[in-house]
Amino acid sequence: MKNARQDKIVELISENVVETQEELSELLKKSGFRVTQATVSRDIRELKLVKTPTHGSKSRYSIGREKSDANAHIQRNLLVTTVTKVDFASNITVVKTIPGMAQGAAAAIDAMHFDGIVGCVAGDDTIIIVMRSEQSAESLKEDIENLK
Numbered sequence: 001m002k003n004a005r006q007d008k009i010v011e012l013i014s015e016n017v018v019e020t021q022e023e024l025s026e027l028l029k030k031s032g033f034r035v036t037q038a039t040v041s042r043d044i045r046e047l048k049l050v051k052t053p054t055h056g057s058k059s060r061y062s063i064g065r066e067k068s069d070a071n072a073h074i075q076r077n078l079l080v081t082t083v084t085k086v087d088f089a090s091n092i093t094v095v096k097t098i099p100g101m102a103q104g105a106a107a108a109i110d111a112m113h114f115d116g117i118v119g120c121v122a123g124d125d126t127i128i129i130v131m132r133s134e135q136s137a138e139s140l141k142e143d144i145e146n147l148k
Helices: 002-015 021-030 037-047 069-082 102-112 134-145
Strands: 049-053 059-063 083-089 092-097 117-122 126-131
Touching (some): 069 083, 083 134, 092 102, 102 117, 102 126
Antiparallel strands (some): 049 059, 083 092, 092 126, 117 126
């Protein structure tokens, strides 16, 4: 529930000018989430949202410039929703995705900085990941499977 709510917050602030926690709470409620002011405040802090100026003297919530937890949620969710199978052979991990999503999933894997990755190549629905050892290939397989 928390991940879904925080993903929705990122979506809402990217699609709307949200100036206050109250506005964000109302948008979340309209989207079907039951939230309190304390929950919204905690989510803002965890997502590292910042107020940025808009036209005139107004400001809006946005994702901070540095890599934030919001990006980690997006990357994790991309893998959860697109990966269909993970396997390994020797020091190579193979990730199967729904068609057309391998490159996005590979970018998410790269951005998540898993240990032991030497390099990653993506096609349409398959990612080949060269690992430093067979043990690290098996560990990556388990890490990706455990995201679900």
